[in-house]
Amino acid sequence: MRAALADEAATIEFARQIWRALPEALDGWTLLLRGELGAGKSTFARALIHAAGHTGAVPSPTYTLVEPYELSGTTIYHVDLYRIADEEELRYLGWKELDHGFRLVEWPERAPGLMQAADLELTLSYDGDGRTAELAGLSERGRALVRALCKTDS
Numbered sequence: 001m002r003a004a005l006a007d008e009a010a011t012i013e014f015a016r017q018i019w020r021a022l023p024e025a026l027d028g029w030t031l032l033l034r035g036e037l038g039a040g041k042s043t044f045a046r047a048l049i050h051a052a053g054h055t056g057a058v059p060s061p062t063y064t065l066v067e068p069y070e071l072s073g074t075t076i077y078h079v080d081l082y083r084i085a086d087e088e089e090l091r092y093l094g095w096k097e098l099d100h101g102f103r104l105v106e107w108p109e110r111a112p113g114l115m116q117a118a119d120l121e122l123t124l125s126y127d128g129d130g131r132t133a134e135l136a137g138l139s140e141r142g143r144a145l146v147r148a149l150c151k152t153d154s
């Protein structure tokens with residue numbers, strides 16, 4: 001599924017749309033956020049976390065690696081692997097301990113093994129002054145969600 005995001009507000013609205021399409025039981029879901037520096041990954045993550053009901057700030061997890069958000073239905077883990085040099089370091093991150101929550105991962109290419117466990121992959125690219133978003137389902141339930149989104153879209 002492809003979407004043209006003309007400005008930051010469009011990225012925020014797109015995140016809200018995806019949040020509405022996600023099931024209530026989000027535990028164990030993983031969404032990978034790809035795209036070069038400044039493509040809008042954190043903008044998208046922040047909007048999704050706010051759509052999920054968080055009202056405070058959403059600081060960048062670049063240095064902490066993980067920022068958890070305890071929300072009514074689930075815990076969202078906002079993860080940024082930019083500073084991860086190799087996959088081994090993920091052990092220190094305690095990745096396994098994030099199993100019960102919803103993982104939102106910036107720079108997932110730092111940990112190629114993540115692909116197997118992921119449900120959705122959002123790729124943001126520069127497109128003039130705006131961005132283009134490409135959403136792909138990686139798991140069965142992820143593909144079903146993308147199909148459902150395509151239907152509501154048309």
Ligand SMILES: Nc1ncnc2c1ncn2[C@@H]1O[C@H](COP(=O)(O)OP(=O)(O)OP(=O)(O)O)[C@@H](O)[C@H]1O
Binds near residue numbers: 010036
């Ligand atoms: N659709 C859009 N069109 C134009 N600008 C956008 C769009 N979405 C987000 N931006 C802007 O792009 C800039 C960078 O956004 P953001 O920090 O979210 O990127 P990022 O991918 O997380 O970057 P990094 O890789 O450095 O963490 C921000 O100024 C944001 O307002």
Ligand SMILES: [Mg+2]
Binds near residue numbers: 041042043060106
């Ligand atoms: Mg970022």
